[in-house]
Amino acid sequence: MTNDKQPVYILPENIQRMIGRDAQRNNILAARLVAETVKTTLGPKGMDKMLVNSVGDITVTNDGVTILDEMEIEHPAAKMMVEIAKTQEAEVGDGTTTAVILAGRLLENAERLLDEKIHPTVIARGYRIAAEKAQEISKDLAIKISPEQINLLKQVSMTAMVGKGAEQAKEKLSDVVVNAILQVMEKTEEGIKVDKDNIKLEKRKGEGIENTELISGIVIDKEKVHSDMPSQVKNAKIALLGAAVELKNPETDTKVSITAPDQLQAFLDQEDRLLRDMVAKIKNSGANVVLCQKGIDDIAQYYLATEGILAVRRVKSSDMEKLAKATGARIVSKLSELSVKELGFAALVKEVKEQGFDSSEGLLYITGCKNPKALTILIRGSTEHVIDEIERAIKDGIGDVCVALEKGLVVAGGGAFEIELQKRLRRFGQGIRGREQLAVNAFADALEVIPRTLAENAGLDPIEILTELKARHEENKFTFGLDVSSNASSGGEINDTFGKGIIEPLEIKIQALRSASEVAIMILRIDDVIASSKSGGSMPPAGGMGGYD
Ligand code: ADP
Ligand code: MG
Numbered sequence: 001m002t003n004d005k006q007p008v009y010i011l012p013e014n015i016q017r018m019i020g021r022d023a024q025r026n027n028i029l030a031a032r033l034v035a036e037t038v039k040t041t042l043g044p045k046g047m048d049k050m051l052v053n054s055v056g057d058i059t060v061t062n063d064g065v066t067i068l069d070e071m072e073i074e075h076p077a078a079k080m081m082v083e084i085a086k087t088q089e090a091e092v093g094d095g096t097t098t099a100v101i102l103a104g105r106l107l108e109n110a111e112r113l114l115d116e117k118i119h120p121t122v123i124a125r126g127y128r129i130a131a132e133k134a135q136e137i138s139k140d141l142a143i144k145i146s147p148e149q150i151n152l153l154k155q156v157s158m159t160a161m162v163g164k165g166a167e168q169a170k171e172k173l174s175d176v177v178v179n180a181i182l183q184v185m186e187k188t189e190e191g192i193k194v195d196k197d198n199i200k201l202e203k204r205k206g207e208g209i210e211n212t213e214l215i216s217g218i219v220i221d222k223e224k225v226h227s228d229m230p231s232q233v234k235n236a237k238i239a240l241l242g243a244a245v246e247l248k249n250p251e252t253d254t255k256v257s258i259t260a261p262d263q264l265q266a267f268l269d270q271e272d273r274l275l276r277d278m279v280a281k282i283k284n285s286g287a288n289v290v291l292c293q294k295g296i297d298d299i300a301q302y303y304l305a306t307e308g309i310l311a312v313r314r315v316k317s318s319d320m321e322k323l324a325k326a327t328g329a330r331i332v333s334k335l336s337e338l339s340v341k342e343l344g345f346a347a348l349v350k351e352v353k354e355q356g357f358d359s360s361e362g363l364l365y366i367t368g369c370k371n372p373k374a375l376t377i378l379i380r381g382s383t384e385h386v387i388d389e390i391e392r393a394i395k396d397g398i399g400d401v402c403v404a405l406e407k408g409l410v411v412a413g414g415g416a417f418e419i420e421l422q423k424r425l426r427r428f429g430q431g432i433r434g435r436e437q438l439a440v441n442a443f444a445d446a447l448e449v450i451p452r453t454l455a456e457n458a459g460l461d462p463i464e465i466l467t468e469l470k471a472r473h474e475e476n477k478f479t480f481g482l483d484v485s486s487n488a489s490s491g492g493e494i495n496d497t498f499g500k501g502i503i504e505p506l507e508i509k510i511q512a513l514r515s516a517s518e519v520a521i522m523i524l525r526i527d528d529v530i531a532s533s534k535s536g537g538s539m540p541p542a543g544g545m546g547g548y549d
Pocket of ligand 2: 094095396
């Protein structure tokens with residue numbers, strides 16, 4: 001723009017804009033920083049992160065998606081990386097760190113090609129070709145698994161759980177996870193289906209992790225509202241109330257002005273009568289257990305107790321849904337709708353008081369449910385932080401065993417899968433002409449970030465490990481990977497990881513490849529970032545990154 005001409009503005013002044021190579025560099029840098037952050041948590045020897053949020057709550061975790069979620073990331077490209085983790089979590093329930101690290105390395109390698117003046121479109125095309133081929137090759141590397149192979153299933157579960165504080169109890173926890181899944185699993189014409197919603201997770205602080213147990217039925221963290229109520233009811237007919245058993249709900253709340261003492265008495269009598277009516281409605285439906293999502297008035301509690309009805313209040317809405325599914329009850333939102341048809345069934349409802357812990361509260365066990373597939377895993381651990389991490393480990397275990405069963409295919413872990421895929425993709429790359437070949441090779445190179453990171457996190461020399469691994473794969477030992485659990489003195493060894501029980505569902509790998517390549521391609525193709533200043537701070541200046549390998 002020269003001085004004699006007026007500058008032309010097409011955007012308002014408060015807009016930040018970054019174009020071309022700058023935009024690419026900045027985005028890639030941000031995305032790589034995200035990958036760099038979670039890198040140290042990969043694998044059984046990965047470190048944990050301690051996250052403290054704005055109100056001081058502490059989370060100690062090794063779980064990729066949890067870390068990224070809590071970090072409140074602002075940069076738009078970095079946010080896209082967080083999205084991969086979330087998609088990965090939602091689709092397959094595990095492999096979040098893997099997906100993010102892989103995307104980071106894909107972008108790092110792409111940047112080298114950009115420096116060599118290869119156009120982003122060409123790189124994107126090469127990456128897309130490689131990603132498609134990788135999925136095809138992956139299927140050749142998979143090994144079949146079926147519900148009868150209980151040991152393999154346990155190994156899948158253990159592989160998913162290691163590194164998440166579950167180490168010492170992994171056998172026990174895997175038993176629980178696999179048993180639970182085998183019980184809820186259904187064989188349909190389209191294959192095996194597992195409805196994970198049938199497995200409820202309930203947490204209890206106190207005993208050690210190894211006391212985590214599988215209960216057939218539903219356990220809720222509640223106790224009866226009145227001490228005169230029965231502590232157990234056999235042949236329970238269960239009413240699930242979405243409405244309060246009290247008068248002071250907004251619809252009926254009215255103001256009364258009382259001028260004489262007898263008026264007050266009359267008013268109290270009336271209140272009493274109304275509550276008694278409410279309890280009568282429950283009684284008449286035939287219910288002997290009431291699980292109420294809202295409150296229960298003190299007077300109503302008393303009348304319920306005199307009728308011998310066991311009642312619990314303020315049940316979580318998510319628990320209400322699980323209870324409905326388990327017992328066959330319908331959640332009734334008006335007491336007047338309650339009838340025998342709406343009730344659910346369980347052979348036994350029992351309150352169990354646990355003693356000796358700082359929470360002396362009871363647990364309510366609803367067992368022998370109408371739906372036998374309703375299960376609860378009662379997670380135990382010494383502190384809340386421990387329990388929360390165990391819960392995440394169990395969720396990963398459940399997720400992995402489910403996809404392994406549903407898709408029926410698993411692969412060898414510890415980088416075995418990635419190195420074999422790399423080898424075969426490189427061969428495939430040789431047949432590709434043009435500059436896309438460079439991108440296919442860059443994609444193949446990126447895959448080794450997984451064994452490399454596993455080695456680094458175990459304190460091993462990544463170069464040595466990669467060299468040996470590649471040599472083994474040249475000998476067609478395609479299940480050989482880095483086993484960081486055996487040979488503890490050296491930090492790990494190259495081994496047949498499949499044989500050693502380091503086994504992962506194929507689908508997790510495929511999903512990680514898919515989401516990592518999609519986000520890498522998407523970020524690569526952005527050459528213009530236009531940000532209104534309201535999203536302030538979202539565009540940090542591009543700069544050097546210290547300590548990057
Ligand atoms: P993600 O969030 O990607 O699931 P994890 O921290 O769960 O990350 O680590 C998964 C990786 O750890 C996989 O590549 C898996 O093969 C590897 N892994 C699991 N157990 C072992 C082991 N005993 N030795 C080496 N690698 C292992
Ligand atoms: Mg995992």
